[in-house]
Amino acid sequence: MTGRLPPEPPTWLKDLIAAVPELDAHPQFISDIYALHQRFPDAATADLLTHFAACLLRTAEPMRAMNHLLRYLDVSAAPEALWHQWQLYPEQVTYTLTILAESSFLSTMLCRHPDWLLWLLEDAINRPSPLPDALAAELQQQLQDDSQQAGAEAADTLRAFTHRHLLRIGAQDLNDLADIEAATAALSTLADTVVQAGVDHCRRELDAEHGKPMFVDGTGEQRPCGFCVIGMGKLGGYELNFSSDIDLMFVYDSYEGQTSGAVLNDQWRAPISNHEYFVKLAQRLTNIIGGNGPDGQAFRVDLRLRPDGTQGQLALALLAYEAYYTRFGQTWEQMALLKARPIAGDARLGAAFMALVEPFVYQRHLDREGLTRIQDMKREIDAQIADKAQSHTNVKLGLGGIREIEFFIQIHQLIYGGRYPELQDRQSLSALSKLRDAGFFDPELETTLRESYIYLRRLEHRLQMEQGSQTHTLPRQDSSRQRLARQYGFDSWDAFYQDYLDKTQTVHDVFTRVFDHDLEPPGNPSETPSA
CATH class of the missing domain: 1.20.120.330 (Nucleotidyltransferases  domain 2)
Incomplete structure (x- = not known):
């Protein structure tokens, strides 16, 4: 969308160039601004365009910001809504142009989901990041029919939820509306929330297919076998960066025991071992979070910090972790476990895991x-x-x-x-x-x-x-x-x-x-x- 300038520029455009004289060096911008006035010809547009022009030239790359804006307006079903929002809140012109100038990734995301920009400006960019419970409730609302969704549909929901909140966090970061500690904590909370939702979905699927995994505890009582996801690295430290892998390990209560079996499609399915159940759970969880869709992944998942790395089992019982770290634990694994944190699943089991690894990580003397x-x-x-x-x-x-x-x-x-x-x-x-x-x-x-x-x-x-x-x-x-x-x-x-x-x-x-x-x-x- 480029406007062909008339031989004699209109008065409003002359006034705009006088107010923002730097535009003289950018004739293409003058044509684009004229086209914007033609597209949104209400009485307040001239004043808004003067503000727009000044904001545009202050961005890190004005030409790219303008190109991304024009692309967004072309694909938006209601471009006038953005214009109206800017007229009500002129400071949001800077917010928008900063995103469009400094991030091709977020600009592309906005062109794929044009309605997200209004959500961002109206409801998100000037508000603190949601608390964990509020974020989890929002995701659960979107997954309210999750029990009927296939894994691929649930994965699409998780991806869309993740990307929309990546837009929120990235926009606040780029516009200096959140310090780095707040931004990395928000990214970590987002990952925690998505992983927990993934655990819940995958467990429902597997319980329907195989029944619940059970084991006999130390008191001789049979009870459900717990499962916990341990966040490592920057995720564990609430320091996740904008495009980081999430480093995960999976722990469950006990090798001993099996599932209760299940009837699926009028067919009886025999029990499977707890270990088989939790390896399946680890695989499905990794796929639902790390699998690719039209917009990419929710999060890339890295499982290499587990015992024996890529050669190790995807999920291990609690006592297996203890045996490994006692016999084979290395210094680099001590360093990795400094940031270990239970992020999803059974909190009781997560606390037991942390208590188990503490003596290995924090030794009284390092030789x-x-x-x-x-x-x-x-x-x-x-x-x-x-x-x-x-x-x-x-x-x-x-x-x-x-x-x-x-x-x-x-x-x-x-x-x-x-x-x-x-x-x-x-x-x-x-x-x-x-x-x-x-x-x-x-x-x-x-x-x-x-x-x-x-x-x-x-x-x-x-x-x-x-x-x-x-x-x-x-x-x-x-x-x-x-x-x-x-x-x-x-x-x-x-x-x-x-x-x-x-x-x-x-x-x-x-x-x-x-x-x-x-x-x-x-x-x-x-x-x-x-x-």
């Missing part, structure tokens, strides 16, 4: 061999990144990146967490504050690492929201670089990149000092934190 393994892990990551020429462009794994701050925190937790329970905290920034309070480093260092972590996590989100992809690498294309620089208030990529290098070098200097030189197994009072 030199354990510290050496941690150092070797980090050096291996550094070598892999260097091979890919990403040491200074990967915001997660590069030098001075997110992983170094996380390693810094987690090393202290592994060494001292067994003796100082207050350090046992899944969330990075909260744990950082507790380490400061315990005297491990001074407030200035804590502030440096906190500010760097927040900066890097927000940058990670900007990179991922562009295409909805799991990327951590700074862009190579000039247009993408310039857009990112403008998002951060820089006139050039070189200025942005130098600022990035300065920030990451500061983190790397801190990390290197501790990681390469100061790591010693605790054994005498001088190595404990100061008061």
Whole structure:
């Protein structure tokens, strides 16, 4: 939709260009704005377009914002509704154009679901994220006929629900309406909610096919066999990023026992073992959450943190986890379990799992061999990144990146967490504050690492929201670089990149000092934190 300008521009357009003189350098925008006036010719349009033009030129990439807007208006069944919303709330012009300029992923989502933009502006963008119970109730309302839905239909519902709330969270993040802790917590709560709904759906299906799994507990009483999903990594720490895998493990009460059997389609189905039932449950849950539909997935699911990794069973009984970690548990698994959190299923079983792994994770003493393994892990990551020429462009794994701050925190937790329970905290920034309070480093260092972590996590989100992809690498294309620089208030990529290098070098200097030189197994009072 481009308007052909008349030989003599109308008075309203002359006034608009006088009010926003930067438009003189963008004749295409002047034509597009003229076309918008023709499309929405009410009396208030001229004033709104003046505001629109000023907002457009302040975006990180005005041409892309305009193109995405025109595409949206073409596919929307009621484009005038957006125009009316902007007239009522002019600040929402900036909100909308920021999304359209800075995220192709969210812009495409809006073109597929045009009605979501009005929902976002009217009901969501200026409100705090729903509390977990409210979010769960909203999803259950959408799944109210779930007992009659096939798995594919339920998966479509979960995907649509996830994507609409990704739009809400992403829009708030891009418009600086939520800090990074609120954004990552909202993403984690969304994942928790979707996983719980998936568990409920898959259990209903399997119970109808095989009956309920039962086992005899320690008192000799037969009762239903519980199942729990353990969130790991950033999900476990309430720190999920915008395009992250969700790392999961599955635990159930007992290998002993079997299902009660079931009548399905007038046919008796014999019982199956508890293990077979819960492996089926793990498979179905992974597929319903991680399966692809027209709009992609709800969440990518990663199960590699389970015992024996890709060679291990998808679901294990509680005692099997205990046997594995006791006999074969490695230092990297201790680090992974620092963030473990029951996120769905049987809360009682989840608490039992956490109690079981705590002595393995938080040992009273970490020996030199354990510290050496941690150092070797980090050096291996550094070598892999260097091979890919990403040491200074990967915001997660590069030098001075997110992983170094996380390693810094987690090393202290592994060494001292067994003796100082207050350090046992899944969330990075909260744990950082507790380490400061315990005297491990001074407030200035804590502030440096906190500010760097927040900066890097927000940058990670900007990179991922562009295409909805799991990327951590700074862009190579000039247009993408310039857009990112403008998002951060820089006139050039070189200025942005130098600022990035300065920030990451500061983190790397801190990390290197501790990681390469100061790591010693605790054994005498001088190595404990100061008061």
